[in-house]
Amino acid sequence: MIEALLQTLLNGAASGGVYALVALGYTLVFSVLGVINFALGALFSLGGYLTYLLMGGRISANGGLPGWGLPQGLSFTPALLLAALLTGLVSLVVERLAFAPLRRRRAEPLLYLITSLGAGLVLVNLLQMLMGAEGYAFPATALAGLPDALQVAGARIRSVQVLLLAVCAAAVIVLTLWLERSRSGRALKAVAEDATTARLLGIDSGAMLRLAFLLSGALAGLGGGLIGVSISLPGPYMGISYGLKGLAVLVLGGLGSVPGAIAGGLLMGLAEALVPGDASGWRDALAFAILFLVLLLRPSGLLGRRQVEKV
Amino acid sequence: MTVDPRLAPTGGSAASPLLELDALSCRFGGLVALDQVSFAVQQGEIFGLIGPNGAGKTTLFNLISGLTPASGGQVRWRGEPIGGLGPERINRLGIARTFQNLRLFDSLTLRENVLVGLHRETRAPLVEALSGNAGFRARQAALERRAGELLALFGLDARADDSAANLSYGDRRRLEIARALATGPALLLLDEPAAGMNPAEKDELCALIDRLREQFQLTVLIIEHHVPLMMRLCDRLAVLNFGRRIALGSPEHVRHDPAVIEAYLGGQASAAGERR
Secondary structure: OHHHHHHHHHHHHHHHHHHHHHHHHHHHHHHHHOOOOOOHHHHHHHHHHHHHHHOOOOEOOOOOOOOEOOOOOOOHHHHHHHHHHHHHHHHHHHHHHHHHHHHHOOOOHHHHHHHHHHHHHHHHHHHHHHHOOOOEOOOHHHHOOOOOEEEEOOEEEEHHHHHHHHHHHHHHHHHHHHHHHOHHHHHHHHHHHOHHHHHHOOOOHHHHHHHHHHHHHHHHHHHHHHHHHHOOEOOOOHHHHHHHHHHHHHHHHOOOOHHHHHHHHHHHHHHHHOOOHHHHHHHHHHHHHHHHHHHHHOOOOOOOOOOOOOO | OOOOOOOHHHOOOOOOOOEEEEEEEEEEOOEEEEEEEEEEEOOOOEEEEEOOOOOOHHHHHHHHOOOOOOOEEEEEEOOEEOOOOOHHHHHHHOEEEOOOOOOOOOOOEHHHHHHHHOHHHHOOOHHHHHHOOHHHHHHHHHHHHHHHHHHHHOOOHHHOOOEHHHOOHHHHHHHHHHHHHHOOOOEEEEEOOOOOOOHHHHHHHHHHHHHHHHHHOOEEEEEOOOHHHHHHHOOEEEEEEOOEEEEEEOHHHHHOOHHHHHHHHHHHHHHHHHHO
């Protein structure tokens, strides 16, 4: 009984951690640009596929390249980190193609929604073209060296969930420390609060924006790789549902708030995990019911700042 | 442009002023905010800009600092045209400014506000920053000290870790100047720095600006409505009215300029008359 509860809570915290990563990805771009990057879900998928490929996974590419794979796969940790970095770089390309042209023309913020959604669709369809629509399962040896279960306080729990939670926690801690302590983190916060004033103090706001996109994509890629290895790659659209859930978490926690994204992610993950297995169809219903409830009581989200009148 | 190598070490050619506005114009649709304004600011000067509300003073600051493109004319910095450069490039050339309606980073502490100004000096190779080696830590400590010193200059060091949002109005003004100074400017643009201060604070600010000029070898271009303060503080003044420069010269000269009395002081007198 205790064992089952512990496992349930851990499952919830682990998927909550992944939701938090996605929500933080949205938060980084939102805080600097004030818009949602709808391509983030597609980048999540990309991260999953890149991790799979880098670990030497075989693909069929719609039968075009049956059984093809990298001759020498990496082990999980370097593959995951490299996949996250590559996803971050693709995120920079998305910025260049879907955001930069609109910024130059000082377009309506609403238009970014369309271009980023378009960029996301292109990415997902590219994945489908190159990798096929079929699902892939990571080889059983993907996490070789990691025992199946851990003994915690007399209860046996699945270790892959522990790994997920640990990686998410590490990513969140590094990101927070970087924002609080580093020169670029401070500059990013300054640009987020008032880009014009930051520029007048000699800060290149364009470079900070690209940095936000790079990190945002890397976080999504990390999430994709983690879900891929812990569950599977069900298809190129896998990231879309995580992207939507991340969006809900973003609103739940409060737009633009880093602690809000983390708290919202955990709350969402735990709530879903507490839905009994035979009612699992109600998971999303519960998740969005919580979102409605929170927004009714606190329209600016759990930890969102009250909208301050800008001068 | 070639510069005689013997002149180069003195920084720019001796002939060109630090900042030069050449027939600068700015139109917003049909409204002419600035109409062919020209003047030059010499190295080390405290140069005042006065004029009634809506005369175009802040617009002029926006043009110099790169926020608003000019519709005509040119801004030259040490003899080189800088029109069309972005605000961050212009700041890096050595021009910093403050705002009439304060623009602090309210989510940051006082120290962090100043550290954002020190951004360019904090450049550290990524590897060093990640490994946190001794050189990096020493430089971090030096930066924190610099930020502390700048805050101390304005009597704000005791509250360095407070949120900027909690400061009184006068202290917010002082913090904004400290942050601008942190970028290491040669020219400081102050937009109504004494607004909202009481007479004693105004006197203090005056003395401080004078001291900053000495200590940082600053040149100051200042907008302020308080005419007696400007007469006392400035080496030279330009007077704007309806976007045109109507007078230029020493405080004594400007005070007795008939155009100024007519358009500026006279305008106020007649406005007072209307109220009566």
